[in-house]
Amino acid sequence: MQTSVQRTTTRGRAGLAGAPRAPLAELPAVEPVTGNELVELYRLMTAVRHLDLAAISWQRQGIVPAYAPELGQEAAQVGSALAVDPKRDFVFPTYRELGVALACGVDMVEYMSTHKATWHGGLWNPAETHVAPIQAVVAGSVLHAVGWAHGQTLEAQGELPADGYNIAVTYLGDGASSQGDVHEAMNFAAVFNAPVVFFVQNNGWAISVPTEKQVAGGSVATRGAGYGIPAIQVDGNDAPAVLTATRRAVAHARAGHGPAIVEAMTYRRGPHATSDDPGRYRSLEDERADAGADPIARLREGILTAGAATAAELDAADAAGAAEAERVRAGVIDLRPRPGTEMFDLVFQEPTDELQRQKANWQEETELREESDHE
Amino acid sequence: MGGTETMMAGTAASAAPLELSLQGALNLALDEILAEDPKALVLGEDVGTLGGVFRVTSGLAGKHGAARVFDTPLAESGILGMSIGLAMAGFHPIPEVQFDGFAYPAVNQIVCQLGRMNYRSRGTLPMPVTLRVPSFGGIRAPEHHGESLEALFAHVPGLKVVSPADPQQGYTLLKAAARMPDPVIFMEPKSRYWQKGQVITESGLDDGGKSPVADGAAGARIARPGRHLTLVAWGAMVARCLQVAELAAEDGIDVEVLDLRWLKPIHADALAASVGKTRRAVVVHEAPRTSGLGAEVAQIITERCFGTLKAPVERVTGFDVPYPSGDLEDEYIPNIDRILFGIQRVLEYKRG
Numbered sequence: 001m002q003t004s005v006q007r008t009t010t011r012g013r014a015g016l017a018g019a020p021r022a023p024l025a026e027l028p029a030v031e032p033v034t035g036n037e038l039v040e041l042y043r044l045m046t047a048v049r050h051l052d053l054a055a056i057s058w059q060r061q062g063i064v065p066a067y068a069p070e071l072g073q074e075a076a077q078v079g080s081a082l083a084v085d086p087k088r089d090f091v092f093p094t095y096r097e098l099g100v101a102l103a104c105g106v107d108m109v110e111y112m113s114t115h116k117a118t119w120h121g122g123l124w125n126p127a128e129t130h131v132a133p134i135q136a137v138v139a140g141s142v143l144h145a146v147g148w149a150h151g152q153t154l155e156a157q158g159e160l161p162a163d164g165y166n167i168a169v170t171y172l173g174d175g176a177s178s179q180g181d182v183h184e185a186m187n188f189a190a191v192f193n194a195p196v197v198f199f200v201q202n203n204g205w206a207i208s209v210p211t212e213k214q215v216a217g218g219s220v221a222t223r224g225a226g227y228g229i230p231a232i233q234v235d236g237n238d239a240p241a242v243l244t245a246t247r248r249a250v251a252h253a254r255a256g257h258g259p260a261i262v263e264a265m266t267y268r269r270g271p272h273a274t275s276d277d278p279g280r281y282r283s284l285e286d287e288r289a290d291a292g293a294d295p296i297a298r299l300r301e302g303i304l305t306a307g308a309a310t311a312a313e314l315d316a317a318d319a320a321g322a323a324e325a326e327r328v329r330a331g332v333i334d335l336r337p338r339p340g341t342e343m344f345d346l347v348f349q350e351p352t353d354e355l356q357r358q359k360a361n362w363q364e365e366t367e368l369r370e371e372s373d374h375e
Numbered sequence: 376m377g378g379t380e381t382m383m384a385g386t387a388a389s390a391a392p393l394e395l396s397l398q399g400a401l402n403l404a405l406d407e408i409l410a411e412d413p414k415a416l417v418l419g420e421d422v423g424t425l426g427g428v429f430r431v432t433s434g435l436a437g438k439h440g441a442a443r444v445f446d447t448p449l450a451e452s453g454i455l456g457m458s459i460g461l462a463m464a465g466f467h468p469i470p471e472v473q474f475d476g477f478a479y480p481a482v483n484q485i486v487c488q489l490g491r492m493n494y495r496s497r498g499t500l501p502m503p504v505t506l507r508v509p510s511f512g513g514i515r516a517p518e519h520h521g522e523s524l525e526a527l528f529a530h531v532p533g534l535k536v537v538s539p540a541d542p543q544q545g546y547t548l549l550k551a552a553a554r555m556p557d558p559v560i561f562m563e564p565k566s567r568y569w570q571k572g573q574v575i576t577e578s579g580l581d582d583g584g585k586s587p588v589a590d591g592a593a594g595a596r597i598a599r600p601g602r603h604l605t606l607v608a609w610g611a612m613v614a615r616c617l618q619v620a621e622l623a624a625e626d627g628i629d630v631e632v633l634d635l636r637w638l639k640p641i642h643a644d645a646l647a648a649s650v651g652k653t654r655r656a657v658v659v660h661e662a663p664r665t666s667g668l669g670a671e672v673a674q675i676i677t678e679r680c681f682g683t684l685k686a687p688v689e690r691v692t693g694f695d696v697p698y699p700s701g702d703l704e705d706e707y708i709p710n711i712d713r714i715l716f717g718i719q720r721v722l723e724y725k726r727g
Contacts, residue, residue, distance in 0.1 A: 120495055121495035135487070140456075144460035146460060147462075154466070155465075184448070185453065188453045346498050348557045350556060353640055355640075
């Protein structure tokens, strides 16, 4: 009895006083970003910029009903995505990850299909591209990344493979960080030592609510310490810095050291979505003052200073991005509604009899309607 | 899921059936699933070393390894979200939420994610997840430890819902659910966990090399044949309806008991066949009446048997109140008398 009490007391005291805890791991250092990589960042970021601005005008022209712009977040998105190997890793985006999807090789017409209201989640194949479908519940997929990542260590039977674990990267915003699922995900990831990178784009706004009214403490990265997860906060408008930070987090997870957090401090220059009116909650002056330097202009300056490419070469990359946006525009216009049968066929792997009955009924009534329309 | 009303009864057994409790039958099924399917995983709160609060996962971690049967932190949304990610990575998770009422914190992941991922991903990310939920009341448990969530889950597109009534059903339906490529909510009647019954296992069946479980687990099942009236029930209410049928038989009323088993998809043909024969039906469930599954069952019967029905379909259900404390539980859950009253109302119905 006496022994048991003592043991309990010791445990309790250690817990209360703060038992000696392992210091947070230092994220490993990585090679500096090369000149070629700088140019690749520029190529992708300008392509994203053209497409993103084009999508807003498509919405105004009625080509797509709605769109969630990412103006100003090109460095955060492309910079982080270039640190991922979509052949082996798996990316869990939000609905604002055009730049991530593009850098991971997702077909941009298939990507835009979700904004054209062709199919929730988009038309690309997530199993092949390793980019999960879009979904609208903020933080909804953050836990999926933890599960997928834990699956990689199970697959490897706990033995670190020679080339490290496949890792999951999950994207979330400052707004999503208020959701309980983010706490559960970070706690689970740390408990299971899952190879997952939480990439937070703190763009200053959760629709109309600024970070200071959304994120207690003002930073998501600082929460990492509570979970024992190492975290880096990085200038999200500095593309090579984002790439380096994410590579360090990826290297940490790949090497079997568990999860890591990268918080890219960036700025949502446009509205939350095409139906949003930022003028109701911030002035144009605030917007200009808070946004800082344009990440693309900043990168261009850096490349020219480093002599990694000439202005003419960068202009050519820019023009290629503009041309690509035009090609995507044509593809988006050509997108037709999916056959109504898919509505029934894709609910289950094995549809129920009732669903088959509803489908047959829908088909019959559709045919009758079409016949009467012809008369 | 077309299925027939009969199951294993007709299959010749080559070994003696086992005498098992529902809890033991579920444990055996999980053991066999883990042995047969290297991608199967069991996860949840206390499912590892402890073997679950109802011991359904007892011994599994020791036998199959702590990597395949593992405890999670206490967070139901986390358990479901993690299971979805594991399914995306090619695993077949069998998560447990400890009690029905604790499925509520996971509803976001169940409804917005689990039920939609196959659709959203156009069939490229199937969700072979079997969520085990110790369900329904009858054990005088604290708040949220006894709830009837079947209507909530059955209403969600992309989910299938099933509830076993006895040890044989537990074994058969769990093995079938775990082999399905779609999400299944598996509602275990916790008040029946310790009731024993005979279980014919797959290894005990002379099946000529073909597993009978998939066929034997399809659709509804006639738990007791009868001529005068059909009692439709599922989960814990099946045993009670069988008791009621015995009592009614003393008064010369021959009651058929239809164990619905699958609450989604509902086996409409079995309902039509049974009520087509008896021409009268009473649906019995523990869940609150309004928008309960009894309304769905009654409507299916109306559509299929309108011309032959001798009385409107009657419902004997829980009330539209939060599931009460143990002391009032017996007033809330349909008891033998209330079911008999329901039968009486149907038998004595006169057209106005």
